Amino acid sequence: MRAFVYDRPTDVEQAVAAVAADPQAAFLAGGTTQLDLMKDGVWTPDRLVDITRLPLRGIMVDGQLMRVGALTSMEELAAEPAVADRLLMVREALLAGASTQLRNMATIGGNLLQRTRCRYFRDPTVSACNRRSPDSGCAAVDNHARMHAILGVDERCVALHASDVAVPLVAVDAQALVVGPQGQRHVPLTELWVRADEGPSIEHVLGHGELITAVDVPLLPAGWRSGYLKVRDRASYEFVLVSAAVAVLMDGDLIADLRIALGGVGSVPWRARQAEQMLRGTHVDPVRFEQAGRATVAGAYTLPGTAFKVDLAVATLTRQLLAMTTEATP
Ligand SMILES: Cc1cc2nc3c(=O)[nH]c(=O)nc-3n(C[C@H](O)[C@H](O)[C@H](O)COP(=O)(O)OP(=O)(O)OC[C@H]3O[C@@H](n4cnc5c(N)ncnc54)[C@H](O)[C@@H]3O)c2cc1C
Numbered sequence: 001m002r003a004f005v006y007d008r009p010t011d012v013e014q015a016v017a018a019v020a021a022d023p024q025a026a027f028l029a030g031g032t033t034q035l036d037l038m039k040d041g042v043w044t045p046d047r048l049v050d051i052t053r054l055p056l057r058g059i060m061v062d063g064q065l066m067r068v069g070a071l072t073s074m075e076e077l078a079a080e081p082a083v084a085d086r087l088l089m090v091r092e093a094l095l096a097g098a099s100t101q102l103r104n105m106a107t108i109g110g111n112l113l114q115r116t117r118c119r120y121f122r123d124p125t126v127s128a129c130n131r132r133s134p135d136s137g138c139a140a141v142d143n144h145a146r147m148h149a150i151l152g153v154d155e156r157c158v159a160l161h162a163s164d165v166a167v168p169l170v171a172v173d174a175q176a177l178v179v180g181p182q183g184q185r186h187v188p189l190t191e192l193w194v195r196a197d198e199g200p201s202i203e204h205v206l207g208h209g210e211l212i213t214a215v216d217v218p219l220l221p222a223g224w225r226s227g228y229l230k231v232r233d234r235a236s237y238e239f240v241l242v243s244a245a246v247a248v249l250m251d252g253d254l255i256a257d258l259r260i261a262l263g264g265v266g267s268v269p270w271r272a273r274q275a276e277q278m279l280r281g282t283h284v285d286p287v288r289f290e291q292a293g294r295a296t297v298a299g300a301y302t303l304p305g306t307a308f309k310v311d312l313a314v315a316t317l318t319r320q321l322l323a324m325t326t327e328a329t330p
Pocket of ligand 1: 026027028029030031032033034035070096097098099102105106107108109110111112113114115162163164165210211212213237238239240
């Protein structure tokens, strides 16, 4: 590992100023992604600004809104009673990620900004990676790709956004609270990440030095039901192949309202608005569920190694819709 300067500020303004002043600086939270990238030589900042002493840990529930401090760990959020009661899909997504040890270190802010797991991105001996080095090509497209995205990608980059919890958070229109050198702003999670087909080397809209301080998460009102289904190669400690976060409000066997987002398919967590429109106000019908799934993945960009994800996404969504709508029917 290369030598670097290590800062440990105790207030947000200092942390933001320290990163903003140095183009080669990066924030360090739990370090479960950042330190791997440094050890592997993928991303070697000259200065690490450790944010773990900032007062950004904890959860506040105020009526319909939950504010999650960016340094809250994945385990802490999963254990929050409001999450178990009113956002079960968030709890399920958290507990389906990584391992208990990692979830105790990993923070919510860091989880949202984790870098892609694309094996070519994470191997600096591979030179063709538009995400790492603009205009260098995409080794995944030219070689073998499997754990890669099929939506929001093209021949320039097929990197997947691998966060599980980002998927249900996108489904409920959560927002990141961000502090930067120019002040504070809210960024809806549906607008936080940049699709690879809109800019393969830009991962998110945050400027250098902008810090996520919290995530505002609307809680589902009474009567809603939600769940997260993650399909992967093995039952635990494995990244996603395809996942579906579904929240529904049922009125008998009528779907009065719903939210859907998919993981494992997009260069960003994929909100399935068209499927929501197709199903809102309709009766439980597996054929229609499948049609909504097909509409979601229509126009997918596939490679020989990722083509299986089209049918897998449709099947995963159909199964999760059935589970949520039939169990919710009295
Ligand atoms: C073996 C393994 C398995 C995993 N499996 C899964 C899985 O199945 N599902 C899943 O979702 N995740 C998985 N992960 C990813 C893991 O959840 C992330 O590494 C973790 O959430 C990152 O959080 P952190 O606090 O350690 O972030 P760090 O590693 O400290 O930071 C990650 C990035 O975010 C930036 N950053 C951190 N906090 C902030 C902030 N508040 N504002 C602005 N920038 C910030 C850092 O500069 C860095 O670029 C796995 C990781 C490992 C190592």
